[in-house]
Amino acid sequence: MAAVSQHVPGHAHGAFASAADTDPAGLMQGAPVPAARQVRWDDGSMWRFPQQRWAFSHMRALVPTMNIPREGAVSALPAALHDDLDDVHLTTLDGRTMTWRESLAATYTDAILVLKDGVAVYERWFGVTTPATQHILFSVTKSFVGTIAELLIEEGRIDPDSKASAYVAELQGSGLGDATVRQILDMRTGLAFSEDYVAGQSGLSDVQRMSIASAWIPRPAGYDGPDGHFAFVASLGQNATHGGDFVYRTPNTSALQWIVERVGGAPLAAQIHARFWSGMGMERDAALAVDRQGTGFGGGGLMAGLRDIARFGEMLRRGGHWNGEQIVPAAVVERLFAGGDPAAFVACQYTGNLDGNYGSQWWHRAGGQMMAMGVHGQGIYIDRAAGVVIARLGSHPVASNRGNAAVTMPAYDALVSALV
């Protein structure tokens, strides 16, 4: 999720300056940086376009973060690059024809890495990104939380049919107290929260209230609302029956994270380190945005290098085995790929994925591809049948990936067709 409404139209093309015209390399230059080139937390400019194009690659310089250190030797990612993939042709869902390379600019891609059978076949860095960049992943973070939750279920430490309040007593009486862990994992709860990134004309949106509670944006003077992610989700009510249709609401993940931290006995950042960053031969430290009391932002605060999230996707593509270790048991990988109930997904009418589904904090297409997705174009795309993993970082002016999907889904399909 992003923090602050962009007040933007629903269509990206045409409404914003192009990726080339908003290259962030000129931002934050100077000693001191002139006001017009500053990207700041305290005035909200980090959430505005085009300033966000610098911010998303430098989030640690804007908000507090818990470090997630890498360990040991870097695991190999062999490369055999095919620059001719630039010329793959595709047609967007709204009928535009373009090349793969053009699709990257059209979606304000910051960096992208494509693996075919574990070999890097395409890699591009744009704007201010480098292999060292710890780019914000937004809701890709949720898929890490969901994966850890499934690990704890596999280990018998969480019963997915138990109510959330069985693990987190503080949720008793709140909107999610009576929801089961599985309903929360699949975002099929009746939580009273709207994930609308375009704020109304008056008052604060729910996303803004969440962002204020967690210091993702500054607190208004005299603020006396919830302090932190956990207090925020505990403050929400319920306005529908649990177990109905999939409705994407970030605080579900805050509750899931709370259960994961309570059961796992460690903060989310420490669990991401122990489960993934310590044993996978990651190339770079990761980081997790934290609120004012140090709680990580499981709904969207993970920052990491492009190649490392590609490693994470490749590990899952290989059935959980990577760097000489079984990082995730094969049974958990199969549970993740099994996804959620397509019938519960129909109502959301997701652009480019009408017949998909959502389960365990991962998105799924009818063709079996599994995706972690974050606003503004972050993603890990895993197509097991094709042997393809795509990791992508972006700074699209529109938060919702519905704006991106009309280009991204056909682009991925065209690329995969060219690779198999």
Added chain:
Amino acid sequence: MAAVSQHVPGHAHGAFASAADTDPAGLMQGAPVPAARQVRWDDGSMWRFPQQRWAFSHMRALVPTMNIPREGAVSALPAALHDDLDDVHLTTLDGRTMTWRESLAATYTDAILVLKDGVAVYERWFGVTTPATQHILFSVTKSFVGTIAELLIEEGRIDPDSKASAYVAELQGSGLGDATVRQILDMRTGLAFSEDYVAGQSGLSDVQRMSIASAWIPRPAGYDGPDGHFAFVASLGQNATHGGDFVYRTPNTSALQWIVERVGGAPLAAQIHARFWSGMGMERDAALAVDRQGTGFGGGGLMAGLRDIARFGEMLRRGGHWNGEQIVPAAVVERLFAGGDPAAFVACQYTGNLDGNYGSQWWHRAGGQMMAMGVHGQGIYIDRAAGVVIARLGSHPVASNRGNAAVTMPAYDALVSALV
């Protein structure tokens, strides 16, 4: 420097709970963390003892930081540990006898690494530190800025006899506008600023005002003072002639950093990366605290791993050569070790170093040892004659190293005697 006055007496022993009784491992545990165990930026608890013992190892989770990435293969630090060094006896300047090991607890040492002729002979980790910890270095940061300034002088890009305002026009008319670069390097300016860590009974101390300007601590409601490190130093006046006695004042380093950034054409973090972190085979990323407009805190905001600051010290001990590269030209190393004017240092009556001197943002003892020192016990100690480098991280309850020095200086002398 630290940010907030501790309102503490000048003597450490006896006034505070012991290092063992204030082990920070219990802090910041829980989901969410109970109020009594929280360490926060917004309520100032991160600057209080014992909470600071957790904070100094986790500063990135409390304030925004610019990442300084490591690169390439890690440079070797061979080890032949001699645990019997624990039993080295020493007598503190105030007449207490203790062992080396006891001296570490007496100074609230968080981690320490001793190199003899480039070999690690002693290494200890306490509290919440690990080799991955990016510990705040406080004013050790200044020695990095001073080293880069000397590099730019050697390269002919800065004339040390020019006035600061020749490089930074914004300093014209301020307290440092007419100071020469050399006077600023050696902290022999008449800047109107008091580095007193114990605030007066009313109003804000200069250190507090600096900390507010740079968002190191929260801004009071209605704050309309300077925004950031550079604006703060430009706001200060002059109350004595430049070129007199050494007087330790952190904003001198802000001015020096400003010159270094203007001449070097890149932010301090990028210059630390280019000069040191990219080519030295560092083990961990470093980081630099930044103010609200992204300016790094050259006076005290560097965070790094213990072994990496030991590498930096060892590089200088070896005449600037490390990891197969001449990181710093030998002429610059000699300039650093030459130090400042001892006559200008007498008046400060520095505990444990009465006949020392200060030059190029480094401390020096009469015996030729060079030291980078940060409040609460951070340090890099280089004894070329003995072939010894000591890197140390700490969380002493008293900010000023004068409290530490009565133990630390005799302890280092005793250890070096045992090693040569």
